[in-house]
Amino acid sequence: MKIINKTVRLLKRPVGFPEQDTWKISDEILPSLKDGEILIENNYISLDPAMRGWLNETRSYIEPVKIGDVMRAGSIGKIIESKNSKFSIGDIVSGGAGVQQYSINNGNGFFKINPGKLDLPVFIGTLGMPGMTAYFGILEVGKIKAGDTVLVSAAAGAVGSIVGQIAKIKGCKVVGIAGGKEKCDYVINELGFDGCVDYKNESVVRGIKRDCPNGVDVYFDNVGGDILDAALIFINQHARIVICGAISQYNETSAKGPNNYLSLLVNRGTMTGMVVFDYVKKYPIAVKEMSKWIEEGKLKSKEDVYDGIENFYEIFKKLFNGEKKGKLILKVK
Ligand SMILES: NC(=O)c1ccc[n+]([C@@H]2O[C@H](COP(=O)([O-])OP(=O)(O)OC[C@H]3O[C@@H](n4cnc5c(N)ncnc54)[C@H](OP(=O)(O)O)[C@@H]3O)[C@@H](O)[C@H]2O)c1
Incomplete structure (x- = not known):
């Protein structure tokens, strides 16, 4: 069965505030999985102010997003097919799948999440x-x-x-x-x-x-x-x-x-x-302590979730115009 993947790709580098045509939304047919790969259905995409910086072709802590590439973004989703022994169908994984509904990759940089009683968006917000x-x-x-x-x-x-x-x-x-x-x-x-x-x-x-x-x-x-x-x-x-x-x-x-x-x-x-x-190795310490604070009611986690990958641009703007509280998240599937 062919799967159509809606993607948001970088079309051009903006000067000043990005215009809508900075990105292009397309329907793409997913290729079949090769050995070692996983197919993730992305549920939530993290929208971050840093995305603006990743559009600039300047020296930074990370490479700029290349023209034509899927826009970089943190993500959380479910594995729906796996040819990688480290991951199974049904695993919930977080990583950097980008602004798209599905992602095929070799699993590097993705880690499994056991959400317990918490909602998934918490894992790209307070526990992300x-x-x-x-x-x-x-x-x-x-x-x-x-x-x-x-x-x-x-x-x-x-x-x-x-x-x-x-x-x-x-x-x-x-x-x-x-x-x-x-x-x-x-x-x-x-x-x-x-x-x-x-x-x-x-x-x-x-x-x-x-x-x-x-x-x-x-x-x-x-x-x-x-x-x-x-x-x-x-x-x-x-x-x-x-x-x-x-x-x-x-x-x-x-x-x-x-x-x-x-x-x-x-x-x-x-x-x-x-x-x-720089603190990646210590994330588990923070996740453990902050999960406890959330459970004890000492730490409130607020996620502002908006629906629809086709609304990416309008929702992205909320980072800069103040029209949101807590963590801005795009629900894509
Ligand atoms: N160094 C790192 O590793 C790292 C990691 C994550 C994030 N960050 C940075 O941390 C900052 C906060 O990120 P976040 O994810 O928590 O974003 P956020 O606070 O959830 O969203 C951005 C907020 O910034 C405020 N803002 C926008 N334009 C402003 C302006 N011109 N003057 C004053 N405030 C303005 C808005 O709130 P108001 O309605 O109050 O204006 C907006 O809601 C960003 O600068 C981000 O790049 C750094």
Whole structure:
């Protein structure tokens, strides 16, 4: 039986914000499986701000997506055919299958998941790449300790929401930065943050001053730009700034660096970049501890799931226009 696979392939490199014709959606007939290969029916695809960076032909921590290739993306799905002894039909696997309904590959980079009572999307959100980023970013790079004041931007997002909740579990005071009253209310009332600066409706400098009267010990930066500059004004001595992302700059043709970096000198602070893939070997530690927190009701996992691979572009835009909370996920099968 022939299987039709809807794929999203990169058509051209965008300048600035990607247009719809950056990608092409096609129906393709799947070839038959060769020895050593598996066929995965992809159920959920992870939509991440990093996808924007993967479109640029610049040196980065990973190769850019090639023109004509299926758009790179994290995924979770079910094996429906296997010619690889390590995988069986029915196995649930997570990996990087890309934005397509099916994937044929040799299984490298895919690992099996036993979801238990949890919904599958949790495994590409809180117990997947964004959750791992939050866990290792705030604990190993941010080196938080009880009593610290932690400030986190994109606080209602996949990484930021988990960063703040972990910092609360560890006894820190936590202040978020998010866009709009509804998101700030969510961050405080649902996620348990101590405060939230609404960067769309108030001065970030005044907001941080109000909510962090004793300064900031750890700033977890997801957005860069002016918000990073504002945070630098308030850092305490020996503060740690975790450079996790800079979403405010991803669609700019020339990224803006921080003006206020001398605050690091004055306060003997550090600003450290992190890439989650450096912690792959330790993921099981984080998954074990975070699963326990979820079970105990200490950690809330929020996934925003949208249906239909044909809607990829409209849903991708939600990463940048703020129209989502928690982890953005595309259901494709
Ligand atoms: N270093 C790593 O290994 C690693 C791994 C994963 C993610 N990241 C980075 O971490 C950051 C967060 O990723 P995520 O997956 O958790 O995304 P996300 O927070 O779920 O989604 C992005 C959010 O960023 C906010 N945003 C968009 N444009 C903005 C702007 N111009 N200024 C301020 N905020 C803006 C929006 O929230 P509002 O509605 O609040 O504006 C949006 O919901 C990204 O920069 C990403 O690239 C890094």
